[in-house]
Amino acid sequence: MNRKTSLVALLGLLACGCGGGGGGGDSSPVAEPRNLPPVASFTMAPSSGAAPLTVQFDGSASSDDGGSLAGYSWNFGDGSAPDSGAVISHTFQSDGTYTVTLRVTDNTGATASTTRQVSVAQTATTTLTKVAAIDNGDMTVCAVGVDGGAWCWGPNDFGQLGTGDVVQAFAPRNAAEGHLFRKVSVSTGGAFTCGITTAGSAYCWGNQEGGRLGDGTAGPSGQYVTTPMAVSGGHSFTDIAAGGDHACAIAAGGAAYCWGHNERGQLGTGSFANSTVPVAVSGGLSFRSITTHQMVTCGITDDGTGYCWGNGSEGNLGTGSKSSSNVPVPIRGGLRFSSLQLGVWTACGVTTSSEGYCWGSNGSGELGIGSKTPAEALEPVRVAGGHAWKSISPGVAVTCGVTTAGRGYCWGGNAWGERGDGPFPAPDVTSPVPVVGDLVFDSIDADWCSCGVAGDVAYCWGPGSEGCIGDGGRVNRGVPTRVAGQQ
Numbered sequence: 078m079n080r081k082t083s084l085v086a087l088l089g090l091l092a093c094g095c096g097g098g099g100g101g102g103d104s105s106p107v108a109e110p111r112n113l114p115p116v117a118s119f120t121m122a123p124s125s126g127a128a129p130l131t132v133q134f135d136g137s138a139s140s141d142d143g144g145s146l147a148g149y150s151w152n153f154g155d156g157s158a159p160d161s162g163a164v165i166s167h168t169f170q171s172d173g174t175y176t177v178t179l180r181v182t183d184n185t186g187a188t189a190s191t192t193r194q195v196s197v198a199q200t201a202t203t204t205l206t207k208v209a210a211i212d213n214g215d216m217t218v219c220a221v222g223v224d225g226g227a228w229c230w231g232p233n234d235f236g237q238l239g240t241g242d243v244v245q246a247f248a249p250r251n252a253a254e255g256h257l258f259r260k261v262s263v264s265t266g267g268a269f270t271c272g273i274t275t276a277g278s279a280y281c282w283g284n285q286e287g288g289r290l291g292d293g294t295a296g297p298s299g300q301y302v303t304t305p306m307a308v309s310g311g312h313s314f315t316d317i318a319a320g321g322d323h324a325c326a327i328a329a330g331g332a333a334y335c336w337g338h339n340e341r342g343q344l345g346t347g348s349f350a351n352s353t354v355p356v357a358v359s360g361g362l363s364f365r366s367i368t369t370h371q372m373v374t375c376g377i378t379d380d381g382t383g384y385c386w387g388n389g390s391e392g393n394l395g396t397g398s399k400s401s402s403n404v405p406v407p408i409r410g411g412l413r414f415s416s417l418q419l420g421v422w423t424a425c426g427v428t429t430s431s432e433g434y435c436w437g438s439n440g441s442g443e444l445g446i447g448s449k450t451p452a453e454a455l456e457p458v459r460v461a462g463g464h465a466w467k468s469i470s471p472g473v474a475v476t477c478g479v480t481t482a483g484r485g486y487c488w489g490g491n492a493w494g495e496r497g498d499g500p501f502p503a504p505d506v507t508s509p510v511p512v513v514g515d516l517v518f519d520s521i522d523a524d525w526c527s528c529g530v531a532g533d534v535a536y537c538w539g540p541g542s543e544g545c546i547g548d549g550g551r552v553n554r555g556v557p558t559r560v561a562g563q564q
Contacts, residue, residue, distance in 0.1 A: 115141035115183040117191040125196035125550055131168045132195055134177070139163075141183040148182040153195075169197045172247060174542070174551040198247065198549035205249055205563045207533035213524045214263040214319070216543040217270070220249065220535050220560070225257030225275050230547045230560075235268035236303030237283035243303060247544035247551065248561040253305045256280060264289075264319040265370045265421070265524065267337075271324050272305070277313035279326055280305035288353030289322050289337035295353045309354040310334070320369030320419075325376075326355070331363030333376055341372040342403025343387030349403060358386075359404045370419035376405070381413030381429055391422040392455035393437030399455065409456040410434075420471025420523065426457065431481055433460035433469050441474040442507030443489035449507055461508040462486075472523030478509065485512035485521050485529060485557075494555030495527050495539030501555045513556040528560075535560040 119136040136149050151160045153167050154175040160167065169175060175197065180190040206222035213219070217231035217238065228249035229238040236243055239252040252261075253272065261272040269283030269290060281289070282305045285296030291308040308326075312334065317326040323337030323344060334355035335344040342349055345358035362384065364376040372388040375395075384405035385394040392399055395408040408414075408426075412434065417426040422438035434457035435444040442449050445460040460469065460478075464486065469478035474490035477497070486509035487496040494501040497512040512521075512529075516536065521529035526539035526546065536557035537546045544551065547560035 112144065112183075112185045112187055113142050114187045115139065115144070115146060115181050115189045117179050117181045117189040119179045119191065119193070121177070121193060121195065124193070125198060125552065127198045127549065128172050129168050129170050130195070130197045131166055133164075133166045134179070135164045136179050136181065137163045139179070139181045141181075144183045144185060146181050147184045150180045150182075152178040152180075154178070169195060172197050172549075196550045196552055205535070205560070207564065208530050208535045209533070210260060210520065211528045211530050211535050212261060212263050212522055213526055213528050213537075213545060214265040215268070216525050216540070216545040217263050217268075218526065218528055218537065218545050218547060219252060219261045219263050219270060220530075221258050221261050221272075223533065225259070227252040227256070227258050227261050227272065228562075229261075229263075229270070231545045232268075232543050235284040235301040237264065237268045237270050239270060239282045239303065239305060241303050243301075245544060247547070248549040249547055253280065253282065256305060260317060262317050262319040262324075264324075265321055267320070267322040268301075269319060269324075271308070271317050271319045271326075273314050273317045273326070277315070277329065279308035279312070279314050279317055281308060281319070281324065282306060287322055287338045288351055289324060291324060291336040291353070291355055293353050295351075308336070312355065316364075316366050318367050318369040318374075320374065321371035323369065323372075323374075325358070325367050325369050325374050327364045327367050327376070331365065331379060333358035333362070333364045333367060335374065338372075339403075341388035341401050343369070343372045343374050345374060345386040345403065345405055347404050362405060366417065368417050368419045371421060373419055373424070375408075375417050375419055375424060377414045377417055381415070383408035383412065383414045383417055383426060385424070391438045392453045393419070393422055393424045395424060395436045395456055397456045412457060416468050418468070418470045420476065421473045423471040423476065425460075425469040425471045425476060425478075427466045427469055431465040431467070433464065433466040433478060434458060435460060435469065435471065435476065437471075441490035442505045443471055443474060443476045445476055445488045445507065445509055447508045449505070464509065468520055470521055470523045472527065473525050475523055475527065477512070477521040477523040477527050477529075479518045479521050479529070483517035483519070483531075485516065485518045486510060487512055487521075487523070487527065491555075493525075493540035493553045495523070495525065497527055497538045497555065497557055499555050501553070516557060529557065531557075534563055
């Protein structure tokens, strides 16, 4: 006897006064028992795969305590017609992440629903050669092959992939075809990309607003190009970096040039005027490398001295203060750097003796000093752990580095798996922890996602919803995941 039948029988006994005691039963009306709602539940297999993907759905685990189920209604979230039945199948024809809803109705008309997601992967349309370098920013990732070819994936709303269209890619696509690159740098929030060819020429593509492509065009908001535009000036460059809404490069001979927005002095020209073409950085310094992020630029001169300029509000210029500067100012501490890299509010560098230092924001432990105190460092502080570093890359609330032995470590936040150390979300860590696996990395670049090159193969981990993992799906990954389409 089910619970609803038992309640009815008991109420009937009470109403008729049955069960002894002689006479005088209560003759007041008895309320009908309240109908309990049904419970919706279903399984599916598989939950992900390449299109066209046929998925089996089984809603027979749904139940109604005290009644019976009268109907099953399925909505697949892909624009197709609803379907019915306890056990059905459905084929998803296009790539994407779809929310499937099952609504069940019992014999009294009460309803309940539940949802699950199906991830239909995008298959790689090209084959990557061996990967030499990788760079990512704001969910967009680009890799350069040993042959100079470029491949990009992720958001593409402003043509920042350089594929000739604005189609988002969840697996690598050929980018900037017709050019062979020495380096490609993805903007950290400005939806554009720049690269240096093997001949030293600079090209940019994507969002043109404010002159950030350096081609002499100050496009209005929303204007973009989907294929490479030559940077003005005819310079031969050796390094390039795309920031939030500006970019900088080093010309042969060591002079630094910048272009784009300049509201915090990030062009380093001694003024706050924007420029649609490359303008020389003040001071006559000779640089060997340059890095940008948001409204900050840093570079290393020929003698290993680090300089920064632009927005200093989080202490990320490393000068000992929060003052901004529109000309290069030396990083405090007298360190000699072999590499520098900027994150959203944090900067890190490796000295010529392989010591790691970071400065700026420490809200998630991204300084790697074993504590979240201080909340921000205004000058370089030593990364904990005693590792000998090859490079360190701060991103968005996470920092990753590669030791001289090729081992990957990350620290800071881990909301979506971007730390690469396994299960997530997980509490912040304030000292370096190993990236899962036995990969020997040449480099790791952190932003929202973290991506690295190990043995000429590209791997990414972290938030997958916008496609920056590059494995064809939209699933967050907590461990290094091989990018699709590689040889």
